[in-house]
Amino acid sequence: MSAPGPLSLNTATVRDQWSLAQAIEGCARHGIPGISPWRDKVAELGLAQSARHIRDAGLFVSGLCRGGMFPAADAAGRRAAIDDNLRAIDEAHALQANCLVVLGGGLPPGSKDLPGARNMFHDGLAAVLPAARAAGVTIALEPLHPMTCADRSVLSTLGQALDLCDEFGDGVGIALDVYHVWWDPQLEAQVARAGKRISAFHVCDWLVPTTDLVFDRGMPGDGVIDIPGIRAMAEAAGYNGPCELELLSHRWWKEDPEQVLTRAKTAHATAC
């Protein structure tokens, strides 16, 4: 099997240890060629300074995390989410990011109307897409694991995300995160359907047991996901981009970040 695409470090992997400047310098020091910053880290450093620092370090930007989160309890909340996404599109453009990763968002507080929340996501996406196209920023829809449906992501499956891609066409792709989709009985069929629309490939692993619904992800190789198998599906569909490590984990956030990056490089070489 071929080697995985170049490693990119999602800054969430060292969320509690490092600022964006430290993560940029860490990647450069470790020979990790890509980075995917979160917007709060970009805001801390400043957008222009972030773009300059990343460029000076010679890193590519595999994605900017994150936009989306369109469902809200009222029209003002939905408008605020759209405005925030317009800012995120500008930021992704300034950072020359491969894509803006867009998440579903959860049910509005107190709501049990899941189809309604999904409609809000649809309408929010429609509202920001012209700006994304004008800026040349690809929107990468990232379905999250169904266990996050209530409070983080009403975008639950690859099939659902691809229905949106089909509807909206140009400028909308998929962020394929093995952690969120590995369980899907339709995985192989939907990855094939995605084809060239796969705009990002994220890795981490499913631990047994998993003790937290959000922050207990594992380093590739430490869990049960057949990551090379899913990568092969993505490559068969036409993906040949970076392999981004996004590891949200209270355990890994307590580790020395130098060790995290060393382990990440080994995991990338041997378990992805």
Add this chain to the structure above:
Amino acid sequence: MSAPGPLSLNTATVRDQWSLAQAIEGCARHGIPGISPWRDKVAELGLAQSARHIRDAGLFVSGLCRGGMFPAADAAGRRAAIDDNLRAIDEAHALQANCLVVLGGGLPPGSKDLPGARNMFHDGLAAVLPAARAAGVTIALEPLHPMTCADRSVLSTLGQALDLCDEFGDGVGIALDVYHVWWDPQLEAQVARAGKRISAFHVCDWLVPTTDLVFDRGMPGDGVIDIPGIRAMAEAAGYNGPCELELLSHRWWKEDPEQVLTRAKTAHATAC
């Protein structure tokens, strides 16, 4: 909207508080007309005694939990699972249960071969189905939430379960548990597809936040699932059977079981 079907108490709801005999007497005392015992509780009381006690109390049996769990690391393990399912079929027959609830089981220890585990489930089901048909016991396939895929259920969606129903035909139905399927973008379409094959309808609720992947379910009304909406889908598909409360919860297992049954009756009347 119509009232829900008659309430049945899955004994897992009072797992830590009550024996099967106590649960039977509790249902009778509270005017709960149905029960769904777990096999370990039946084994403690004895099969013949369990059947007699349930019959004497005038309860119907909405299901027996649980069979399935066919994936195993080696042929001996798979054979043992099949043998155990043959015993479960005999027990379901003796208890005059509406169905035997059948779960997927997780990945064999150390395995990352999810398609392989799903094939093991398929083959195990094929092996026990003739005995189920001969005994007149309906196999109710219960897809569990994808967050249980690694260690409990490689049967992850209604669509996947219905593909098996389509393949195997007579004697195989669905146990529709709102907790496990509420997030599914294909829910309405797949419930309609299930039609008369819905053999059981289980309720509990998704809490926000959820703090445990297995044992943090909520009483109907305490979470975000639109339970009446899903019941309406099931009824539109032709289901008119019991409404079974299956609440696995470390929190509720600490409560006075008399209070649990009182709350269950209210939840059944107002939130299902």
